[in-house]
Amino acid sequence: MTQAAPGTAPHLLLDRLEKRFGTTLAVQALSLSVGRGELLGLLGPSGCGKTTTLRMIGGLMPASGGRIVVAGRDVTALPPHRRDMGIVFQNYALFPHMTVAQNLSFGLEMRKVPAAERAARVQKALEMVRLGAFAARRPRELSGGQQQRVALARALVIEPSILLLDEPLSNLDANLREEMRNEIRDIQQRLGITAVFVTHDQAEALAICDRIAVMRGGVLEQLGTPYEIYERPASEFVAGFVGRANRMAAVREASGAVQLGPLRLQGSGEAAPGPVTVMIRPHRIALCDAVPEGEGWNGATGRVARSTFIGDLLSLEVEIGGASLLVEQHTFAGRAMPRPGEAATLRWRAEDTLVFPRSAAA
Amino acid sequence: MSATPRNLLPLLVLPAVAVNLFTFLWPMLNLAGLSFREGLPGGGIGAAFSLATWGDLLADEFYLEILLRSVGMALGITGLALLASYPIAFFVHRADARWRNLLVVACISPLLISAVVRTYGWLVILGDAGFLPVILRGLGFAPPRLVFNMTGVVIGLVEILMPYMILSLLAGFGRLNQTLEEAAASLGAPPLVVFWRIVLPLTLPGILLGCLLVFVLTVSSFITPKLLGGGRVLLLATEIYDQAIVTLNWPLAAALSLIALGVFGAALLVYGRISRAAERSIA
Ligand SMILES: Nc1ncnc2c1ncn2[C@@H]1O[C@H](COP(=O)(O)OP(=O)(O)OP(=O)(O)O)[C@@H](O)[C@H]1O
Numbered sequence: 001m002t003q004a005a006p007g008t009a010p011h012l013l014l015d016r017l018e019k020r021f022g023t024t025l026a027v028q029a030l031s032l033s034v035g036r037g038e039l040l041g042l043l044g045p046s047g048c049g050k051t052t053t054l055r056m057i058g059g060l061m062p063a064s065g066g067r068i069v070v071a072g073r074d075v076t077a078l079p080p081h082r083r084d085m086g087i088v089f090q091n092y093a094l095f096p097h098m099t100v101a102q103n104l105s106f107g108l109e110m111r112k113v114p115a116a117e118r119a120a121r122v123q124k125a126l127e128m129v130r131l132g133a134f135a136a137r138r139p140r141e142l143s144g145g146q147q148q149r150v151a152l153a154r155a156l157v158i159e160p161s162i163l164l165l166d167e168p169l170s171n172l173d174a175n176l177r178e179e180m181r182n183e184i185r186d187i188q189q190r191l192g193i194t195a196v197f198v199t200h201d202q203a204e205a206l207a208i209c210d211r212i213a214v215m216r217g218g219v220l221e222q223l224g225t226p227y228e229i230y231e232r233p234a235s236e237f238v239a240g241f242v243g244r245a246n247r248m249a250a251v252r253e254a255s256g257a258v259q260l261g262p263l264r265l266q267g268s269g270e271a272a273p274g275p276v277t278v279m280i281r282p283h284r285i286a287l288c289d290a291v292p293e294g295e296g297w298n299g300a301t302g303r304v305a306r307s308t309f310i311g312d313l314l315s316l317e318v319e320i321g322g323a324s325l326l327v328e329q330h331t332f333a334g335r336a337m338p339r340p341g342e343a344a345t346l347r348w349r350a351e352d353t354l355v356f357p358r359s360a361a362a
Numbered sequence: 363m364s365a366t367p368r369n370l371l372p373l374l375v376l377p378a379v380a381v382n383l384f385t386f387l388w389p390m391l392n393l394a395g396l397s398f399r400e401g402l403p404g405g406g407i408g409a410a411f412s413l414a415t416w417g418d419l420l421a422d423e424f425y426l427e428i429l430l431r432s433v434g435m436a437l438g439i440t441g442l443a444l445l446a447s448y449p450i451a452f453f454v455h456r457a458d459a460r461w462r463n464l465l466v467v468a469c470i471s472p473l474l475i476s477a478v479v480r481t482y483g484w485l486v487i488l489g490d491a492g493f494l495p496v497i498l499r500g501l502g503f504a505p506p507r508l509v510f511n512m513t514g515v516v517i518g519l520v521e522i523l524m525p526y527m528i529l530s531l532l533a534g535f536g537r538l539n540q541t542l543e544e545a546a547a548s549l550g551a552p553p554l555v556v557f558w559r560i561v562l563p564l565t566l567p568g569i570l571l572g573c574l575l576v577f578v579l580t581v582s583s584f585i586t587p588k589l590l591g592g593g594r595v596l597l598l599a600t601e602i603y604d605q606a607i608v609t610l611n612w613p614l615a616a617a618l619s620l621i622a623l624g625v626f627g628a629a630l631l632v633y634g635r636i637s638r639a640a641e642r643s644i645a
């Protein structure tokens with residue numbers, strides 16, 4: 001069983017959770033725990049079982065096996081209306097025949113909150129998402145971002161023990177998405193609410209989650225802080241899915257050095273000697289004047305195959321001994337722009353040279 | 363659409379309007395005119411304008427009675443058809459896509475058989491020597507009479523009109539979205555509350571349409587009431603039939619038809635009112 005995030009009491013615990021659809025295993029032996037007040041991201045490619053996991057937590061779908069424990073209480077068999085979880089759906093699922101205020105009030109009515117207190121709490125929740133003036137509107141009279149905020153307020157006004165969000169931002173345009181994700185994070189931290197946030201957008205997950213669970217094919221691939229996931233990916237899959245990376249086939253020698261074509265590199269990672277995959281993030285490779293010597297650095301010389309100026313980024317494709325490396329540099333005025341055909345010298349740190357056992361897939 | 367200039371579009375509905383004028387409005391006007399003549403013994407129609415037919419009709423409590431009976435029965439049948447159809451339509455709507463089309467066909471397949479045949483079917487089932495009373499008697503019950511009375515008419519009409527109700531409900535279920543129910547459940551609503559507060563309001567348009575359809579069809583049905591009522595259940599439609607075909611009092615039949623038309627008009631009005639109010643809150 002995995003541990004909760006350090007320093008926090010486990011609030012939500014998934015214990016060997018499993019979901020079978022016919023013969024396919026959508027979620028397999030998923031064990032993880034979420035600390036009180038923690039925002040956990042469920043990240044993974046389409047079809048990896050994120051929604052299925054979230055729906056099982058919310059009670060919208062029975063689990064085929066395993067347990068769901070909230071604050072020490074097994075809720076696996078409880079129907080959704082007795083789980084006390086707030087869910088924000090991808091399509092918002094606002095009740096079209098109710099006003100915004102009635103949408104928010106619904107959950108409070110179910111909890112038999114007296115009318116006067118209900119009205120006050122609804123108004124407060126609407127103000128929290130900056131929609132205080134929209135109480136009397138119908139959902140269809142709101143923009144996508146406003147509907148999204150109503151959905152969030154409706155899930156929060158009941159003060160649920162756990163907040164579940166299934167790709168709540170995927171219907172919004174890029175600018176609004178960034179704004180809303182920060183807003184969700186702010187509110188979640190302000191209220192200190194335990195939350196599970198499903199997304200397939202790695203930037204979103206990295207930006208706001210306390211920890212991220214990366215899933216693949218129904219299996220938990222890695223659980224860690226955004227820093228750990230990004231800097232110390234546990235597998236080739238995680239390294240490729242979170243952030244971008246150059247990926248090259250190489251061979252690790254018994255000494256630990258990695259032979260990549262004619263290049264001999266120092267790499268990080270525990271991969272055993274034999275065929276391996278080397279991954280280097282494009283922006284961790286720097287242009288320099290001379291191949292660096294000594295511990296901790298790798299270097300190579302090559303020829304620029306393509307050079308693209310994208311405003312704040314300079315994107316280069318550099319051929320080094322048969323392999324082609326994508327290199328990204330921040331630009332600044334006066335920086336020389338290497339042209340195709342020119343020679344380029346590159347360097348990057350040994351710890352940025354991620355070495356994984358060669359896997360068939362991914 | 364760009365190939366059709368906007369001002370040509372009205373031309374497209376012209377044929378339909380013309381046909382309607384000819385086959386509906388014209389006979390209706392004729393009917394109205396006819397009701398202001400006098401029916402003579404032996405099927406003759408007086409040539410002069412006369413208020414006699416309307417006078418007799420309004421003075422005779424019998425006609426008020428059949429009007430109220432027709433409307434009351436239609437309301438009851440509408441309600442029963444709704445109760446019987448809603449679960450079926452809900453089940454069909456929720457069924458796996460693979461089965462849904464098959465189920466829809468199964469639901470409306472009774473329409474392929476004439477109402478007359480289906481009514482005879484009910485006679486066989488419900489008649490004194492029919493298999494339902496026989497079985498009930500065999501089990502030691504003393505079943506009430508199930509045919510040649512109101513009970514038989516109601517049973518028969520509910521079954522015969524259910525396909526219309528189911529189709530209307532299915533058309534209205536398009537608004538239903540399972541995520542809404544899940545959202546309500548996650549907010550703490552037990553299943554019955556979800557139904558009452560979410561499902562029912564959202565399916566109201568389909569309910570109203572089905573009710574209007576079944577109500578109107580009930581008021582205008584006369585074969586089933588005649589056969590299953592055994593001539594003992596007197597309704598507006600059966601009376602119109604009797605006056606027109608048996609007694610040959612065409613002016614009276616015309617006047618009764620106009621009253622039936624009034625009932626339909628009132629039903630449409632109520633339907634419009636309620637569905638507009640519902641539309642405002644759902645849309
Ligand atoms: N009701 C269902 N019946 C059968 N298979 C299902 C059902 N729901 C999901 N699956 C399968 O389970 C797997 C996981 O689905 P899930 O919806 O959890 O993916 P996801 O990670 O949320 O993907 P996405 O990012 O596309 O939303 C998929 O392979 C999917 O085809």
Ligand SMILES: [Mg+2]
Nearest residue numbers: 050051052167
């Ligand atoms: Mg999903």
